[in-house]
Amino acid sequence: MATKLNLDKLDMQIISEMMEDAQISYADLGKKLFVSGGTIHVRIKKLQEHGIVKGTKLNVDLKALGYDITAFIGVYLEKSSLYDTVAKDLQKIPEIVRLNYTTGNYSMFIEVVCKDINQLRYVLHDALQKIKGIERTETLISLEESFNRKVQVASNLA
Amino acid sequence: MATKLNLDKLDMQIISEMMEDAQISYADLGKKLFVSGGTIHVRIKKLQEHGIVKGTKLNVDLKALGYDITAFIGVYLEKSSLYDTVAKDLQKIPEIVRLNYTTGNYSMFIEVVCKDINQLRYVLHDALQKIKGIERTETLISLEESFNRKVQVASNLA
DNA sequence: ATTGAAAGAGTCTCAGT
DNA sequence: ACTGAGACTCTTTCAAT
Numbered sequence: 001m002a003t004k005l006n007l008d009k010l011d012m013q014i015i016s017e018m019m020e021d022a023q024i025s026y027a028d029l030g031k032k033l034f035v036s037g038g039t040i041h042v043r044i045k046k047l048q049e050h051g052i053v054k055g056t057k058l059n060v061d062l063k064a065l066g067y068d069i070t071a072f073i074g075v076y077l078e079k080s081s082l083y084d085t086v087a088k089d090l091q092k093i094p095e096i097v098r099l100n101y102t103t104g105n106y107s108m109f110i111e112v113v114c115k116d117i118n119q120l121r122y123v124l125h126d127a128l129q130k131i132k133g134i135e136r137t138e139t140l141i142s143l144e145e146s147f148n149r150k151v152q153v154a155s156n157l158a
Numbered sequence: 159m160a161t162k163l164n165l166d167k168l169d170m171q172i173i174s175e176m177m178e179d180a181q182i183s184y185a186d187l188g189k190k191l192f193v194s195g196g197t198i199h200v201r202i203k204k205l206q207e208h209g210i211v212k213g214t215k216l217n218v219d220l221k222a223l224g225y226d227i228t229a230f231i232g233v234y235l236e237k238s239s240l241y242d243t244v245a246k247d248l249q250k251i252p253e254i255v256r257l258n259y260t261t262g263n264y265s266m267f268i269e270v271v272c273k274d275i276n277q278l279r280y281v282l283h284d285a286l287q288k289i290k291g292i293e294r295t296e297t298l299i300s301l302e303e304s305f306n307r308k309v310q311v312a313s314n315l316a
Numbered sequence: 317a318t319t320g321a322a323a324g325a326g327t328c329t330c331a332g333t
Numbered sequence: 334a335c336t337g338a339g340a341c342t343c344t345t346t347c348a349a350t
Binding site: 065095 | 165173176177178179180181208209210211212213214215216217218219220222223225228230232245248249252253255256257258259260261262263264266267271296297298299300301302303304305306307308309310311
Binding site for chain 2: 319
């Protein structure tokens with residue numbers, strides 16, 4: 001997959017543009033970056049072959065779908081050696097969308113997306129309580145997401 | 159944008175499939191869901207018109223691009239009324255990809271993506287220190303991302 | 317609302333530079 | 334490595350159901 005690869009300015013510009021909008025046609029993107037559509041095509045193919053570009057995902061308005069609540073939960077483990085088994089159990093809870101193993105205050109840090117407070121309460125009081133090895137948890141409910149943007153990769157010139 | 163809309167099982171299935179892979183052709187997706195490509199097209203158009211589907215984004219392997227470090231930073235504000243001005247200042251720091259206003263331990267919670275520890279140190283010791291109104295911060299460095307998946311919307315049948 | 321077919325647009329390949 | 338044109342595939346529209 002990941003042979004080492006030199007990415008030039010054009011590669012980075014393509015990635016940067018398509019991280020925002022992956023539907024733009026090669027011809028249009030070529031115009032924007034002053035090359036032909038064929039060149040865009042070759043570059044994207046190269047990026048895909050090297051595993052840098054892994055595909056495209058639909059950008060969905062979760063609030064419009066009724067998923068109003070995002071919460072972050074810091075997890076304290078009884079022993080840090082329990083990480084792997086607890087991680088497996090957490091993965092079974094569908095409301096948990098992300099799990100990170102972290103340094104600092106918590107042993108692990110999870111993100112939860114729910115339709116309402118009842119569903120969040122269920123996750124916190126039922127689903128998580130059933131998992132062995134969790135000492136306690138600390139919940140941060142997001143009242144507002146001020147921004148959520150892509151990594152700014154465009155500053156790289158090579 | 160968001161007239162109230164009834165989404166049926168087919169709509170949810172389309173969303174669910176395309177959240178994973180937005181490149182699938184309407185014909186192929188139609189086969190998978192036992193309808194014609196034309197029907198897929200009509201549904202997606204409806205979802206776009208109602209703002210539920212907002213477009214597609216490139217799925218990029220950030221590690222392959224050299225962005226190895228994800229960190230979460232809990233921010234304590236001197237006064238919670240400072241939220242808006244601090245939020246504006248944080249948005250100017252390109253390494254910060256996400257900002258949430260939260261209940262619980264911290265006033266605000268941010269996610270940072272960096273290429274190396276030096277860049278993270280710069281964000282923590284220089285960029286953040288310059289911002290007025292932040293009392294202190296607490297950093298969680300992600301050692302491993304166990305999973306990061308989409309919201310599981312497919313259980314909805316209507 | 318869904319379908320199938322025709323028209324239009326985009327992707328992909330390749331020979332030439 | 335980039336280009337432009339031809340072949341191919343996908344999207345989009347639309348008349349019929």
